[in-house]
Amino acid sequence: MKFKTLKVKSTKLLLYPLLISFTAVSLTGYTFGNGSTTKSPKEPISYVNTYGKNMNKGYVLDLIKKVPIVDSRIRKLVNANSLAALKKLGYYQERFKDKNLNIRSALIHLQSENNIKPDGKWDKRIAEIVLKKLAGLNTTPPDKVLDIPSVGLWITINKSKNILTLYEGGKPVKKYPVAIGNPSTLTPSGKFTIVNKVVNPAWGGGGYAKPIKGGSPSNPLGYRWMGLSIKGGSSYGIHGTTDPYSIGTYASHGCIRMFNFDVESLFPKIPTSIKVFIGNEEELEIWGITQGEVK
Numbered sequence: 001m002k003f004k005t006l007k008v009k010s011t012k013l014l015l016y017p018l019l020i021s022f023t024a025v026s027l028t029g030y031t032f033g034n035g036s037t038t039k040s041p042k043e044p045i046s047y048v049n050t051y052g053k054n055m056n057k058g059y060v061l062d063l064i065k066k067v068p069i070v071d072s073r074i075r076k077l078v079n080a081n082s083l084a085a086l087k088k089l090g091y092y093q094e095r096f097k098d099k100n101l102n103i104r105s106a107l108i109h110l111q112s113e114n115n116i117k118p119d120g121k122w123d124k125r126i127a128e129i130v131l132k133k134l135a136g137l138n139t140t141p142p143d144k145v146l147d148i149p150s151v152g153l154w155i156t157i158n159k160s161k162n163i164l165t166l167y168e169g170g171k172p173v174k175k176y177p178v179a180i181g182n183p184s185t186l187t188p189s190g191k192f193t194i195v196n197k198v199v200n201p202a203w204g205g206g207g208y209a210k211p212i213k214g215g216s217p218s219n220p221l222g223y224r225w226m227g228l229s230i231k232g233g234s235s236y237g238i239h240g241t242t243d244p245y246s247i248g249t250y251a252s253h254g255c256i257r258m259f260n261f262d263v264e265s266l267f268p269k270i271p272t273s274i275k276v277f278i279g280n281e282e283e284l285e286i287w288g289i290t291q292g293e294v295k
Contacts, residue, residue, distance in 0.1 A: 078131055082122050085130045086110070095261060101244055105259065108177040108248045114294040115141040117161045118177035118248035129294060139294050145170040146288030149191075154275040157256055158284060158291055159184045162248055164238070164256065165291065166266065176266065179241070179257040182250040188236065189279040191287075194226050194272050195233035201225035206253060218242060222260045224267045228276060238276075239263060 078085055083103065086092040091106035107126070108118030114129055132139050148170045156165045157178065164176045181187035200214035201221045212219045222240015227233030240260040241247065247259055256278075258266070277287060284291065 075127055075131060078134070079122075079127050082127075082130070085134065089130065089133050095259075096244065104245070105247075111248075112161075112163045112175045112177040113141070114139060115143070115161065115163065115175070115291045116293055118163065120248060125293070141172065141175070141294050142290075142292045143167075143170075143172050144290045149275050149277070152274075153270055155270070155277070156284060156289055156291070157187075157276065157278040158281065159187060159189070159279060160281040161291070162250070163291070164258070164266075166269070174266075176258055176262045177248045178238075179246045179249050179251045181252050181254045184250055184280070186252070186254040187256065187278060188230055188254070189283050190230075190277075192229045192276045192278065194238075194270060194274045194276060195229045196225075196227040197267065197272060198225040198227070199223065199267075201239065222258075222263060224260075224263045226263075226267065226270070238266075 083092065086103070086106045089110075091110050092102060093106070094102055095105060096102050104120040107120050107122060110126060110129070111118040111120075114125075116125060129139050143165070145167065150167075151169050153173070154167050156167065157163075157180070158165070159180055162178050162180060164178045166173045166175075198214075200223055201219070202214040203212045203219050203221050205211045215223065220242050221237075222242065225237050225239045227237040230236045236254055238256045238258065240263045241257040243251070243257075244259055246252075246257060251257070277284065277289065279287065281291070
């Protein structure tokens with residue numbers, strides 16, 4: 001491999017692009033293009049996955065922690081090997097049989113974690129965040145809470161960004177991509193609480209379909225329900241879904257949908273009576289909550 005035209009700003013950086021390119025290219029044959037999206041399951045993605053066979057070479061990527069990020073070529077290499085980077089950082093998980101969906105899940109979780117609207121696109125913002133994470137640099141989202149409603153756990157649901165944030169006091173603990181009402185006004189804004197928690201909830205049909213018993217794989221509520229203090233806790237809630245491609249979009253009749261694995265992870269962490277603030281960015285800011293993107 002020759003890089004005759006490679007220019008660097010110091011001798012300290014001379015080997016770095018060579019090392020990162022060798023490792024990244026060896027990890028996978030799959031590439032994203034800037035602004036690419038994986039929304040449609042009808043557009044299959046093909047790639048040759050040699051990542052597992054080359055884990056012994058992964059130590060080379062760790063060198064990124066020792067060298068400053070200054071060369072645009074390094075960014076291009078990460079852009080060209082984004083799946084390898086998502087795997088290296090632990091975002092890519094084979095949770096679904098659909099590879100498109102696994103990639104989209106990785107991207108929208110990364111986006112949500114950084115207060116970026118989860119649309120499933122690899123763009124310049126995501127590439128920069130990935131570079132920082134590979135370098136071990138801080139990418140904590142700049143959340144600010146001026147009037148902390150609880151010293152314990154509480155939740156916000158940002159209707160502008162389709163992100164659920166679990167806070168402890170004034171610090172974000174975990175962020176999740178969600179789907180809300182279509183239009184967003186179908187999901188009520190306000191300050192609510194969780195009033196009930198149900199494993200394998202039954203679905204009543206919503207007035208337009210046949211009811212489905214709890215625990216059924218075809219139940220659109222998934223396997224968990226956390227009812228909000230609106231109309232008794234049985235009309236609006238946080239729950240799973242049978243339509244994982246809808247996560248990150250405006251798709252529900254007013255409830256808050258999560259990936260089944262996400263809601264099942266969140267479910268045991270939160271007690272009934274936990275506070276849940278639901279609003280768009282402007283409403284959250286009125287309540288003293290700002291959730292800006294990572295810079």
